[in-house]
Amino acid sequence: LQSVNWxxxxxxxxxxxxxxxxxxxxxxxxxxxQMSLTLYRGLSSGGRVTFTASTGPYPSESAKxxxxxxxxxxxxxxxxxxQLVSSRDNILxxxxxxxxxxxxxxYTLDMQISSQGSDSAMKLGTFILLFNPWLQADGVFxxxxxxxxxxxxxxxxxxxxxxxxxxxxxxxxxxxxxxxILNICLSVLDNSLNFRRDPATDVARRNDxxxxxxxxxxxxxxxxxxxxxxxxxxxxxxxxxDPRNWNGSVEILKEWQRSGFxxxxxxxxxxxxxxxxxxxRCLGIPSRVITNFNSAHDTDxxxxxxxxxxxxxxxxxxxxxxxxxxxxxxxxxxxxPDLGPSYNGWQVLDATPQERSQGVFQCGPASVIAIxxxxxxxxxxxxxxxxxxxxxxxxxxYESNGTLKKNSSDTHSVGKYISTKAVGSNSRMDVTEKYKxxxxxxxxxxxxxxxxxxxxxxxxxxxTSASSLAREEREPSISGKFKIAGVxxxxxxVNLILMLKNLTSDTKTVTVxxxxxxxxxxxxxxxxxxxxxxxxxxxxxxxxxxPVKITYAQYEKYLKADNMIRTTAVCQVTDEPEVVVERDVIxxxxxxxxxxxxxxxxxxPVNVQMLFSNPLDEPVKDCVLMVEGSGLLLGSLKIDVPAxxxxxxxxxxxxxxxxxxxxxxxxxxxxxxxFPAIKAMLSVDVAE
Numbered sequence: 277l278q279s280v281n282w283x284x285x286x287x288x289x290x291x292x293x294x295x296x297x298x299x300x301x302x303x304x305x306x307x308x309x310q311m312s313l314t315l316y317r318g319l320s321s322g323g324r325v326t327f328t329a330s331t332g333p334y335p336s337e338s339a340k341x342x343x344x345x346x347x348x349x350x351x352x353x354x355x356x357x358x359q360l361v362s363s364r365d366n367i368l369x370x371x372x373x374x375x376x377x378x379x380x381x382x383y384t385l386d387m388q389i390s391s392q393g394s395d396s397a398m399k400l401g402t403f404i405l406l407f408n409p410w411l412q413a414d415g416v417f418x419x420x421x422x423x424x425x426x427x428x429x430x431x432x433x434x435x436x437x438x439x440x441x442x443x444x445x446x447x448x449x450x451x452x453x454x455x456x457i458l459n460i461c462l463s464v465l466d467n468s469l470n471f472r473r474d475p476a477t478d479v480a481r482r483n484d485x486x487x488x489x490x491x492x493x494x495x496x497x498x499x500x501x502x503x504x505x506x507x508x509x510x511x512x513x514x515x516x517x518d519p520r521n522w523n524g525s526v527e528i529l530k531e532w533q534r535s536g537f538x539x540x541x542x543x544x545x546x547x548x549x550x551x552x553x554x555x556x557r558c559l560g561i562p563s564r565v566i567t568n569f570n571s572a573h574d575t576d577x578x579x580x581x582x583x584x585x586x587x588x589x590x591x592x593x594x595x596x597x598x599x600x601x602x603x604x605x606x607x608x609x610x611x612x613p614d615l616g617p618s619y620n621g622w623q624v625l626d627a628t629p630q631e632r633s634q635g636v637f638q639c640g641p642a643s644v645i646a647i648x649x650x651x652x653x654x655x656x657x658x659x660x661x662x663x664x665x666x667x668x669x670x671x672x673x674y675e676s677n678g679t680l681k682k683n684s685s686d687t688h689s690v691g692k693y694i695s696t697k698a699v700g701s702n703s704r705m706d707v708t709e710k711y712k713x714x715x716x717x718x719x720x721x722x723x724x725x726x727x728x729x730x731x732x733x734x735x736x737x738x739x740t741s742a743s744s745l746a747r748e749e750r751e752p753s754i755s756g757k758f759k760i761a762g763v764x765x766x767x768x769x770v771n772l773i774l775m776l777k778n779l780t781s782d783t784k785t786v787t788v789x790x791x792x793x794x795x796x797x798x799x800x801x802x803x804x805x806x807x808x809x810x811x812x813x814x815x816x817x818x819x820x821x822x823p824v825k826i827t828y829a830q831y832e833k834y835l836k837a838d839n840m841i842r843t844t845a846v847c848q849v850t851d852e853p854e855v856v857v858e859r860d861v862i863x864x865x866x867x868x869x870x871x872x873x874x875x876x877x878x879x880x881p882v883n884v885q886m887l888f889s890n891p892l893d894e895p896v897k898d899c900v901l902m903v904e905g906s907g908l909l910l911g912s913l914k915i916d917v918p919a920x921x922x923x924x925x926x927x928x929x930x931x932x933x934x935x936x937x938x939x940x941x942x943x944x945x946x947x948x949x950x951f952p953a954i955k956a957m958l959s960v961d962v963a964e
Contacts, residue, residue, distance in 0.1 A: 277387070277398050278314040278366070286310065292410060295429065295453040295936075301401075302458065304408035304560060306376030308359075313387070313400075315366040323391035327358050327372070331383045331405075332479030339480035341379055376413035379482040380405050380559060381462060404458065407485060407560030415611040416485050418562045426699040427562035427609065431906045432524075432941035433553070434697040435546045436567040436704060437797070439601045439840075442862050443569070443693060443704065447943045447957035448550040449524025451906040452558035460529045461558045464495045467502045467537050469636065485561050485610035486641050489625045490656065494638035496552045496627035498539030501636075504532045504551060505543035507629050511794075511802045511836045516541025520837035520953035523904045523943040525554035527912055544797070548627040549604040556625075562609035566624075566707065569692040571603030572667035573630055573798075577659050577731055579724070580668045581690070585683075585856060587676045588809075589789035589846035593801060599669060599690060600798040601840065601860060603628070605639075607696075612643055615654060619643040622710070624661050633657050644710050650723035653730045662727055665691030665711045671856055673846070683853055688715055753780045754814065756847055758859035761823070766839060766863045766951065767892045770831070772824040774845055774857065778814035787811045790845045792826050794834040795860070803834035805841065837952035839863040866891045868946050868956040873929075876908075876962045878937050886928045888946060888954070890920040899948040901928060907936035908960060917946070934962040 282301045287309040288294040293302035303309045319325070325347035335342035343356035347370065350359070356378075361369040372385070385400045408414040409428050418424045431450050438444035451457060465471060468491050471478040481487045498506045505528060508516070519542050522528060528551055531540045543551070549565045556563035572581045574597055581597040605626035612619045623641035633639055639657045647665070652658040667690050671683040691712065698705040713719040754776060761771040770792075778784050792806040806826045814820060824843065831841060845857040866889060873883040884903075890896050899917035903909070909932040920926050934940065939961050946954040 277400075278316050280400050281312045281314070282401065282403070283310050283312065291408075292429070293406065295431070296458060297453055297455040298458055300458075301403040302406060303374075303403055304406050304410065304414075305374045305378045305380065306408050306411045306413050308371040308373045309403075310361070311370055311372065311400075313368045313370065315368070318366050319363075319368070319389070320391050323389060325358075325368075326388045326390075327356075328386040328388070329356055329372075329374070329383050330386075331379055331381045332475060334476040334479075336476065339476060340483070341476070341479050374405060376408065376411055377415070377483050378405060379479055380407055380488070381465070381479065381482055404462070409560060409562050409609075415613075416561050416609060418609055422699050424562065427564055428557055428560065431557075432943075433565065434702050435550060435565050435604060436695040437546060437602055437604075438569075438862055439860050440569040440692040443695065444862070445702070445704070446546070446955050447523070447941055448546070448565070449526060449904050449906055449941065449943055450550065450554040450557060451524055451526035452554045454526050454906055455910070456533070457526060457529055457554065458558055460533045461555045463533060463537070464504065464555055465491065468495050469501045485608065486612070486614070486623075488559065489556070489561065489608050489610070489623065489641045490638055492552055492555055493625045493627045493640055494636050496548050496555065497543070497629040497637055499629040499637040502537045503539060504528065505548055506539040506541045507544065507548070508542035509544060509796050509798050509800050511796050511800060513542050518542070518837050518947070518952050519544040519547050521902065521945050521947055522547055522550075523902060523912070523945050524906075525551040526904065526906070529554065545600075545602075545628045546604040549606050552606050552625060552627040556606065556608050563625075564607050564696050565604060566607055567602050567604050567695045568665055569602050569694075570690050571600045571664050572669070572690045573598045573600060573603075574660065574663035574667045575631065577663075579659075579663050579666065579728055579731065580670050580685075581663075582670050582672055584672045584674065584680075585844065585846055586674050587789065587846065587848075587854075588807075589791045589844045590804070591791075591793065591801060591842065591844055592674070598799045602797060603664065607644065608641065610641075612641075615643055615646065619645050621645065626661070631660055633660075647711055648713065648723070650727035650730075652727045659727075659731055665694065666724060666727070673854055673856070681853075683856060750853055752855045753782075753784055753849055753852055754778055754786055754847060754855055756845060756855055756857040758824070758843055758845070758857060760861065764861055764863045765891070766835065766865055767828055768863075769828060770824075770826040770841060770861060770863070772843060772859070772861070774822040774824055775819060776812060776814060776822065776847065777819040778817055781816045783816060784814045784849050785811065786814060787848045788822070788845050789848075790824065790843065792824075792831075792841050792843045794831060794836060795838065795840045795842045796836055797838045797840060799842075801842075802836055805831040805834055832950075835863070839865065865951055865954045868944060868954045870942060870944055870956050870958040872958070872960055876934050876960050878934050878962060878964055881931045881933050882960075884930055884932055884942065884958075886930070886944060886946070886956075887925070888917075888920075889925040890923060892950060893922045894950070895922060896920050896948040896950045899926075899946065901930075902945045902947075903930065903932075903942065905932070905940055905942040905960075907938070907940040907962070908932045908934050908942050910935070917948075920948075934960070937962045937964045
């Protein structure tokens with residue numbers, strides 16, 4: 277053998293891997309790739325050529341991690357094959373075919389030539405084999421071109437955050453094609469518990485997207501293994517980065533590799549989901565990021581989440597159950613031969629460490645269609661995910677004498693506005709109806725009863741279902757809600773109005789105990805920042821307004837990057853059940869503006885300007901701007917910004933160097949001592 281030409285450029289184009297910044301030959305399974313071999317002398321007529329493709333540390337033919345196949349003139353069966361396309365002089369043009377269900381990963385290709393009684397063996401080199409969503413025979417096949425472009429090839433995206441009454445969005449740089457990322461994604465698999473325990477079996481199972489998805493859901497968190505990210509919801513992030521500061525997965529994956537595979541600190545749900553999305557798309561499994569608002573975390577599989585208050589209106593962290601303002605997970609697209617063809621398609625995977633599954637913090641794959649049907653006894657982790665979107669919310673109050681009393685149950689508030697980025701645009705697509713039947717419909721309650729029956733077959737429905745409990749509750753004589761008055765902005769006073777309405781034709785006296793706490797988005801209480809108690813008299817059917825003012829001085833020290841404040845009012849009419857009124861408000865950050873100052877062209881430096889005005893009556897210091905964007909700059913930029921006097925405006929210029937044409941997403945995060953994470957994103961159209 278004189279030389280090998282892997283025809284990398286044309287193979288990568290044919291295999292839709294030409295966007296990877298790596299020099300490797302990257303091909304997709306079930307689809308032939310071409311190579312040409314130059315020999316020192318032509319093959320003799322009786323010469324036999326055999327190839328060996330192998331992957332993993334213990335390749336074996338029985339495990340299908342090694343294949344030995346001859347060079348032939350015809351096409352092969354469903355297995356590995358090598359076809360002689362043409363030969364002239366000493367050059368052989370060969371087409372190599374892999375099976376559509378081959379394990380993915382890095383392969384070595386060897387060649388043996390037996391000619392005139394002598395055998396010679398030689399290594400040809402390595403290639404990387406990925407899943408093939410373009411191929412109908414592959415379990416990850418996706419037929420729709422626009423969806424495939426979005427869910428496999430798009431390297432930037434949008435993740436929805438905030439709360440059900442105030443949905444916000446952040447940009448995220450997936451960067452699955454960036455230099456080194458594919459190798460890191462393969463390292464994620466090689467660091468898993470399964471690989472460390474039994475590498476031969478683990479590599480053999482890498483043909484199955486269900487298996488890979490489940491392993492990745494365990495590996496993107498660090499709870500049981502050398503996983504990628506350490507979670508932290510405490511509100512204190514010393515020793516790491518505030519989860520809200522990340523702009524994408526590339527920095528996280530690179531830092532994990534640089535540190536010798538030590539967990540990167542810190543992640544919260546969208547960070548886990550953004551990172552898992554990068555790895556799935558990188559390996560060729562179509563995937564997207566999903567946000568569920570009012571997401572239940574049901575720890576005891578009873579499909580209800582218990583929340584507690586004390587008589588003064590203070591929320592109590594008593595139960596491990598909770599309702600998160602939002603929670604973010606992933607859906608990956610593949611077939612479910614274990615469940616049957618009706619359950620192919622989107623499957624939930626969740627890398628946020630919330631509950632153990634088979635002893636490990638991993639979650640999924642769970643068929644979205646099966647969740648909608650309430651098949652909670654199916655694989656994997658169905659009860660937990662079903663509860664996230666369907667659980668009933670039960671409110672309990674500790675009386676002043678210490679006894680616990682059930683206050684109310686709510687069957688409607690959990691699992692709202694389930695959202696993902698639309699195909700081909702940054703708008704929000706609502707997928708709630710894929711997860712559950714319309715709220716309040718008969719099918720929806722039937723599915724809930726079915727799920728409950730499967731989880732608690734011995735309990736009688738009448739006792740457990742929240743709808744029947746609701747009938748036993750006394751109708752309250754008053755109602756209340758918090759209304760927002762004026763702007764909600766960090767640095768400004770928060771103005772709310774508590775509206776109280778007498779629903780009866782009698783005069784009522786109400787004692788109201790109110791508190792406000794800063795919180796992390798998952799409901800973790802950070803610090804009480806305000807409290808008040810009032811007694812009001814309400815005439816028959818009267819509605820009154822009670823103003824609530826929380827000053828910046830009161831909340832400034834305790835507000836986290838989430839910018840969330842939870843206000844609660846426990847309203848008591850003598851000898852009647854309390855009415856609990858709650859509202860989480862989200863304060864807006866000041867605006868961070870990005871603008872491109874020149875026309876953007878490939879390989880031509882472009883100036884970008886950041887504008888920021890300090891809205892406060894006090895200086896801000898320790899200001900840092902972090903910028904990244906796949907195709908617009910390699911790696912990320914970190915710029916120290918000078919301190920700003922009160923009301924001062926800052927203008928920072930920096931340079932980017934686009935490497936790809938098309939519409940690319942530039943992401944910025946500005947942090948300082950008063951504003952931990954201000955986000956901006958900008959779409960940049962790059963010309964050839």
